[in-house]
Structures are given as structure tokens and as C-alpha cells.
Amino acid sequence: MAQFDMLESVKKVEAAREANLLFEPKRMTAEEKDALLVAYHPDYKKEEFEALKIGANRGDPVPHELAAVLEGRPRITPADVDLTRIDHDCDVLIIGGGGAGISAALEAEQNGERVLVVTKLRVGDANTMMAEGGIQAADKPNDSPAIHYLDAFGGGHFAAKPELLVKLVSEAPDAILWLNKLGVEFDKAPDGTMITTHGGGTSRKRMHAARDYTGAEIMRTLRDEALNRNIAIVDFTAAVELLTDTEGKCAGAVLMNMETGELTVARAKTVILATGGAGRMHYQGFPTSNHYGATADGLALGYRVGAKLLYADTLQYHPTGAAYPEQIFGALVTEKVRSLGAKLVNAEGEVFMHPLETRDVAAAAIIRECSDRQKGVKTASGCGVWLDTPMIEMLGGEGTILARIPAMHRMFEKYGIDIRKEPILVYPTLHYQNGGLDITPDGMTAVENLYAAGEVVGGIHGRNRLMGNSLLDVIVFGRSAGKHASEKAKSVTKAESLSLCRLEEWEKERTAAGIENETPSPKLLPVYSHGNPLFQKKYF
Amino acid sequence: MENTVNIYLFGKRYAVPESLTIMGAMEYAGYQLVRGCGCRNGFCGACATIYRIKGDRELKVCLACQTKVENDMYIATLPFFPLVKQVYDIEKITPGEAVMMQLYPEIYACIGCNACTKSCTQGLKVMQYIAYAQRGDFARCAEESFDCVMCGVCSSRCPAGISHPQVAQLARRINGKYLAPASAHLEDRVREIENGTFSELLEALTEKPLDELKELYNNREIEA
Numbered sequence: 001m002a003q004f005d006m007l008e009s010v011k012k013v014e015a016a017r018e019a020n021l022l023f024e025p026k027r028m029t030a031e032e033k034d035a036l037l038v039a040y041h042p043d044y045k046k047e048e049f050e051a052l053k054i055g056a057n058r059g060d061p062v063p064h065e066l067a068a069v070l071e072g073r074p075r076i077t078p079a080d081v082d083l084t085r086i087d088h089d090c091d092v093l094i095i096g097g098g099g100a101g102i103s104a105a106l107e108a109e110q111n112g113e114r115v116l117v118v119t120k121l122r123v124g125d126a127n128t129m130m131a132e133g134g135i136q137a138a139d140k141p142n143d144s145p146a147i148h149y150l151d152a153f154g155g156g157h158f159a160a161k162p163e164l165l166v167k168l169v170s171e172a173p174d175a176i177l178w179l180n181k182l183g184v185e186f187d188k189a190p191d192g193t194m195i196t197t198h199g200g201g202t203s204r205k206r207m208h209a210a211r212d213y214t215g216a217e218i219m220r221t222l223r224d225e226a227l228n229r230n231i232a233i234v235d236f237t238a239a240v241e242l243l244t245d246t247e248g249k250c251a252g253a254v255l256m257n258m259e260t261g262e263l264t265v266a267r268a269k270t271v272i273l274a275t276g277g278a279g280r281m282h283y284q285g286f287p288t289s290n291h292y293g294a295t296a297d298g299l300a301l302g303y304r305v306g307a308k309l310l311y312a313d314t315l316q317y318h319p320t321g322a323a324y325p326e327q328i329f330g331a332l333v334t335e336k337v338r339s340l341g342a343k344l345v346n347a348e349g350e351v352f353m354h355p356l357e358t359r360d361v362a363a364a365a366i367i368r369e370c371s372d373r374q375k376g377v378k379t380a381s382g383c384g385v386w387l388d389t390p391m392i393e394m395l396g397g398e399g400t401i402l403a404r405i406p407a408m409h410r411m412f413e414k415y416g417i418d419i420r421k422e423p424i425l426v427y428p429t430l431h432y433q434n435g436g437l438d439i440t441p442d443g444m445t446a447v448e449n450l451y452a453a454g455e456v457v458g459g460i461h462g463r464n465r466l467m468g469n470s471l472l473d474v475i476v477f478g479r480s481a482g483k484h485a486s487e488k489a490k491s492v493t494k495a496e497s498l499s500l501c502r503l504e505e506w507e508k509e510r511t512a513a514g515i516e517n518e519t520p521s522p523k524l525l526p527v528y529s530h531g532n533p534l535f536q537k538k539y540f
Numbered sequence: 541m542e543n544t545v546n547i548y549l550f551g552k553r554y555a556v557p558e559s560l561t562i563m564g565a566m567e568y569a570g571y572q573l574v575r576g577c578g579c580r581n582g583f584c585g586a587c588a589t590i591y592r593i594k595g596d597r598e599l600k601v602c603l604a605c606q607t608k609v610e611n612d613m614y615i616a617t618l619p620f621f622p623l624v625k626q627v628y629d630i631e632k633i634t635p636g637e638a639v640m641m642q643l644y645p646e647i648y649a650c651i652g653c654n655a656c657t658k659s660c661t662q663g664l665k666v667m668q669y670i671a672y673a674q675r676g677d678f679a680r681c682a683e684e685s686f687d688c689v690m691c692g693v694c695s696s697r698c699p700a701g702i703s704h705p706q707v708a709q710l711a712r713r714i715n716g717k718y719l720a721p722a723s724a725h726l727e728d729r730v731r732e733i734e735n736g737t738f739s740e741l742l743e744a745l746t747e748k749p750l751d752e753l754k755e756l757y758n759n760r761e762i763e764a
Contacts (some may be wrong), residue, residue: 030754034557058638121574121578121586122586125584129578129579129583129584130579130584135549139723139725139726139729140725141725142763145738145742146741146742146745147760150756151757151760153757154754154757156752158754166742166746170733170738171733172729173733176726177730180716180726182716183630183714183715185682185712185716186720188721190721191721192723192724192725194723203762204763210686211686211687213687214690215583217686217712220709221709224625224709225630227627228627228629233729234685236574238576259574262550268587289581291579292577292580294549310586315713325563326559327573331581332581337646406687407582407687410663414606414607434596468665500692520584520673523572525572525573525574527572528564528565528567529567529568530557530567530568531557
């Protein structure tokens with residue numbers, strides 16, 4: 001489908017740059033946006049979804065790839081483990097060592113409870129680490145939590161759970177202050193005023209940042225603090241099944257050493273799922289900006305013991321994934337590039353939309369340029385449109401790119417592209433799981449004593465998320481889950497006997513529904529072969 | 541068929557497409573990575589790697605996810621390096637030179653060989669930021685080290701046993717917490733929220749009918 005040659009097209013972009021810089025594209029009306037989404041956004045492709053056959057959300061649509069895991073074959077059977085042998089005993093078990101998990105751990109420890117964090121890769125290997133652009137909080141005089149609420153509620157198509165969103169926006173400034181007091185270095189003016197910018201869909205400049213390493217700066221600081229507090233963290237250990245007590249309340253997990261395969265049993269009074277997102281499921285064949293471990297594990301684990309899902313059929317495709325060069329196909333080009341003034345330009349050199357529409361609208365508009373409108377630029381894996389980065393320095397002055405988005409400069413420089421002088425090619429990339437486990441404002445799922453926080457949760461953002469609200473949500477809801485789960489733990493008596501009865505029931509349900517899907521669940525890691533023709537013979 | 545190059549993973553030869561990164565090439569060769577693979581995007585520092593090109597003497601270092609394969613490349617990954625991480629209470633430390641002397645005295649044993657800087661996978665001036673740390677200039681140390689992904693390669697090359705990434709981490713936290721100016725507007729807003737300044741406004745919003753909310757959203761004023 002793709003149409004234009006890269007070198008010819010870049011000349012058109014250069015020729016039109018001066019005029020494009022001055023051109024102020026119109027924002028779309030609500031009706032225009034709706035029509036665009038229905039026609040071009042991947043969430044609206046009905047054939048890519050199927051109804052769940054079993055579990056609390058039976059009948060609800062989810063992507064095929066997610067259904068395969070949710071209804072897949074559990075990795076263990078009750079015969080595989082001796083549940084009377086408790087290998088790890090703790091008050092609060094936290095599954096996942098990213099931003100939400102570590103925020104939760106810090107609060108639970110502060111509350112005097114014994115915490116165990118398990119994570120299937122290293123602590124800090126998470127989407128939080130990769131969040132580039134920023135974190136929202138309404139802390140400027142012209143802004144308020146109410147305005148933040150309206151931006152996020154509208155941007156999420158009025159589908160967010162109001163009580164969760166109220167919590168998100170109300171606790172946002174405190175989250176920033178908490179991080180700052182832990183030593184996170186936010187971009188500030190000399191008088192201490194936070195330097196804030198717009199993100200797609202914001203009506204006030206409330207995007208706080210630490211250059212374009214915002215998530216990395218937050219994650220490494222949280223990790224350092226957890227190590228300072230001697231919180232027990234077990235790396236390279238995945239949860240493969242949740243355990244309950246005899247009443248069906250969550251009471252621990254079966255863990256698997258990712259390197260040796262050894263199974264161990266962890267008992268806890270409360271459990272927090274903070275397993276993150278799902279980009280590595282590659283829904284609809286999209287590339288992803290996500291971390292290696294983003295495989296929807298928490299959805300599978302929670303769903304099997306009875307937790308409910310909310311909006312599991314809605315994903316976020318970040319409009320600007322790298323489309324070229326091939327080595328970084330799908331890698332995130334932060335929205336901050338547009339916040340700083342770069343416009344989206346098609347192969348003919350035309351600015352085809354306002355650069356700061358919400359992500360779903362921008363993604364759909366780019367897909368439209370590259371498909372029906374035939375104004376995309378040809379690449380090895382498909383097609384893309386231009387993000388005209390040289391505009392940033394024309395607007396903000398020489399040096400702006402190195403000062404504000406050094407990671408972006410570095411990412412392209414390695415492949416001989418100087419984004420200060422040349423535009424870059426982008427195409428939507430699978431970025432964020434809008435939906436997930438349904439929780440109360442305290443963070444509890446439908447299963448007693450099972451909490452969830454971070455990207456594994458659904459409902460905070462509705463059906464689309466604004467830039468900067470996810471880093472915010474991992475901190476706000478991570479801390480909150482840590483506080484509530486540790487408080488709850490104080491009144492929970494340790495389970496005398498642990499049970500995998502839900503797993504037995506699950507197998508019966510699978511059989512009764514005629515499910516023959518043998519996909520191992522949870523997925524844990526993606527398998528890549530990069531087109532190796534011999535790879536189908538791989539044995540293990 | 542794409543051109544292939546010969547690479548040696550831990551000494552074993554594989555032919556792989558020349559367009560792949562080292563990480564991609566390992567997967568093409570059949571490895572299911574557990575260690576040495578994190579964000580796959582240059583932010584997490586999980587995939588520090590050492591390589592040498594046949595015929596060269598120099599050992600080079602890189603992040604496997606960010607580096608294309610070359611012909612005759614001998615590759616060994618360094619997925620973990622035992623850095624020294626000192627434990628401290630951020631609330632109780634005094635942001636002066638003494639804290640560095642106490643926690644990381646080995647930085648004063650730096651012999652100025654610059655091997656750290658030469659090996660940095662992010663191209664940072666590592667020896668320079670250690671020099672700032674020695675002088676107690678934490679703001680500059682923080683600035684110079686900001687893009688560090690803590691892969692640990694610098695420390696693997698250091699004859700003085702310095703854990704550079706951890707030194708820099710301490711400097712950044714001190715700078716962020718104690719040295720950079722406080723944000724009065726942020727503290728004011730937190731206080732306002734605690735006092736319930738916005739509670740009614742928010743509650744009123746959540747109770748509005750959907751049509752009214754849509755109207756409000758579609759006509760909201762956007763800051764220039």
C-alpha cells in the first residue's frame with residue numbers, strides 16, 4: 001500500500017518546513033474524531049476480537065491473542081507442588097517489580113508489614129523504566145484537579161470509573177511531591193517552578209518531566225529506595241498461579257524460578273498484582289514500544305481465581321512508534337517531541353492533523369494517511385509518516401533537542417539520523433493496555449485480599465489514556481495498594497492451609513466449554529525468531 | 541535473501557542477517573533470552589555486552605539491543621555485574637562532601653585512567669562525573685550522569701573498584717531532594733487538596749449528566 005520514496009519525500013518536507021511551522025492546523029470536532037476512530041482505529045476491527053467462553057467476563061470481547069492466554073493451559077497442575085511446604089512467608093506479596101510494585105512495597109514496608117516482591121526479570125525491568133515523556137499533575141495556579149479530571153475523562157471517551165479517576169487527579173500533586181522528596185530530579189526553572197508542557201488532549205500544561213528519561217529517573221530512584229530499606233526482592237521469579245485459602249480468599253502464589261524452573265510456594269496475608277501491560281502480546285501483529293516482559297500475566301493469574309476484567313478490549317496504539325530504521329521498528333518516539341513543537345507531516349509534505357490530538361485519534365489519523373489516503377512513506381516493514389523534528393529547534397532555539405529529549409537524539413543518532421536536522425518516520429505501535437483488572441478505589445479486585453495496581457488495572461483511564469497519566473497511575477495506585485493491602489493484612493490471619501482449588505475448577509470449566517487451547521498461561525516471555533527459517537524446529 | 545554475517549556467540553559461530561541487533565541475532569540463533577534482555581530500547585541497562593572484532597585487539601562494549609552485528613564479531617554478554625550498592629537513609633544524610641567519603645571512599649582511589657569514560661555505552665563522561673562527586677559537587681555529577689542506564693560496564697573496567705552508577709545515583713538523589721530548588725506551587729497545591737479545596741468541584745463534575753460533561757469537554761479552553 002505504501003507509496004512514496006523516502007528520499008524524494010524528505011525533500012518535500014524540507015521545502016514545506018517554514019510554511020508548516022507557521023501553519024496552525026485545526027483540531028477535529030467530536031464528530032470527526034468519532035468517525036475517524038470507527039474507520040481506522042485497531043480497537044474497532046471486530047474480526048480481531050472474540051468472546052470469552054469461561055470466567056467472570058464470559059461473553060465479553062477480548063483480542064484473540066489475549067483470549068488464548070486467558071483461556072489457555074495453566075503452567076502447573078495441583079500435583080506439581082506441595083502446598084504444605086511454605087518457602088516464602090510474608091504479610092504482603094507483591095508480584096511485579098516495576099513502578100507500581102515498588103511504590104506499593106515502599107508504602108507497605110512503611111506501614112510495618114513484611115513485604116516480599118517477586119519479579120520475573122530484574123527489579124525495574126518494566127514499562128515504567130521506558131516512559132519517556134512525563135507525568136501529569138495539576139499543580140499550576142491556572143490548573144486544578146477538576147480540569148485534569150475533565151481532560152482525562154473526555155480523552156478516555158467518558159468511560160473511566162469516576163471514583164478511580166477522582167483519586168488519580170486528586171492524589172497527583174502529592175505523588176509528584178513524594179517522588180521529589182525521594183530525590184527524583186524533575187525539570188525545574190531556577191526558582192523551583194516545575195517546567196511543564198502539554199500532552200495530547202491536555203487543556204493545561206501539566207506534564208512534568210525529567211528530560212525524556214522521566215520513567216527511568218523515577219524507576220531507578222524507587223529501586224534505590226527499596227534497596228536502602230532492605231525490602232526483600234526476588235529477581236527472575238515469576239508467579240505462575242495464585243493460591244487461595246479454603247474460603248477462596250487470595251493467600252499467596254506458586255512461584256517459578258525463570259532460570260532453573262524450580263517451583264516454590266509463597267504464603268501471604270494479602271497479594272498485590274503489579275505485573276504491568278501486554279505489548280509483547282503483539283495484538284493484531286503490531287510492533288510494540290513495551291518492555292520484554294509485558295505479556296498480560298496478571299490478567300491471566302487474576303482471571304483464573306475470579307477477578308473481573310474491565311475494558312480488556314481496548315488497547316492504546318501510540319501514534320509515534322519508530323517506523324525507520326528497521327532495528328528500532330516500534331520503539332517509542334515520545335509524545336514530548338510533539339509537545340515541543342514537531343508536527344506530523346505526510347509524504348507530500350502536508351501537515352495533516354493537529355499534533356496534539358489524543359493518542360487514539362492521532363494513531364487513527366496516521367493509519368488513514370498510510371492506507372486510504374495513500375500519503376505514507378514506504379519502509380521495509382510497511383509505511384510511515386514524518387514527524388518533523390527540526391521544527392523543535394526552529395521554535396525553541398538551538399540546543400533544545402539535546403536539553404529536552406536527549407534519549408530521542410541518541411536513539412536515532414546510532415543509526416546515522418540527526419533528528420535536529422532530519423525528520424523521522426513514525427507509525428503507530430502497541431503501547432498500553434487501557435483495560436485490565438477491575439478494582440475498587442482501595443485497589444482490591446473482585447477476589448478478597450487480592451489487590452492490583454499499575455497497568456494491569458483497567459478503568460482508571462476509560463477507553464483511551466492521556467500521555468503522562470500512566471506514570472501517574474502507577475505511583476498513585478501503587479502507593480495506595482501498598483497502604484491498603486498492608487492495612488488489610490493487619491486483620492487477616494495467616495491461612496492455615498493453601499489451596500489450588502480454583503485451578504481444579506478452572507480445568508473443569510475449560511473442559512465443559514470444549515476449550516482445547518494449549519497455550520501456556522501465563523505467557524511470561526515472548527518468543528522471537530526474527531524470521532529464521534530453521535526456527536520452527538526449535539525443540540524447547 | 542538478506543546478506544548474512546558470521547558472529548561468534550560465546551565463541552560459537554552463527555550466520556545471521558546483517559540488519560539485526562546483537563540481541564536480535566541471539567534470538568535468531570535460537571536463544572530464548574531471560575538474562576540480558578529488558579526494555580530492548582536502551583533505557584534499562586540489562587544487556588551490557590562485550591565484543592571484539594576478529595583481527596582487532598580492542599575489547600569494545602555496548603548494549604546488545606542498540607548495536608548492529610558486524611562480521612567476525614566475538615560476543616559475550618555481561619547481564620549482571622556485582623556493583624557495590626551502599627545502603628543509606630535519604631532522610632537523614634547531610635548533603636555535603638562527607639557523605640560520599642563515608643559511603644563510597646573508593647572514588648578517591650581513581651587513578652585517572654579514563655577506562656570508564658571510554659567504555660560507557662551511553663557515551664557519558666564517567667570519569668568527569670566521578671571527579672565532581674569527589675569534590676562534593678553533586679549538582680554537576682547529577683547533570684553529567686543523568687543519562688546513565690546503570691549497565692555496569694564502566695565498573696567492570698575500573699582498576700580502582702568504583703561502582704560509578706551507584707555513586708551517580710546517590711548524587712542525583714541528593715541533588716533532587718536537597719540541592720535543586722523546592723517547588724512552592726506544588727507544595728501549595730498539595731495543601732489545598734488536603735484542605736478539601738477542590739472536593740466539591742470534583743464531586744459536582746462526577747455527578748453531571750454525560751451530555752453536560754461532553755459539552756464541557758468539547759468546549760473547554762485550551763492553554764496556548
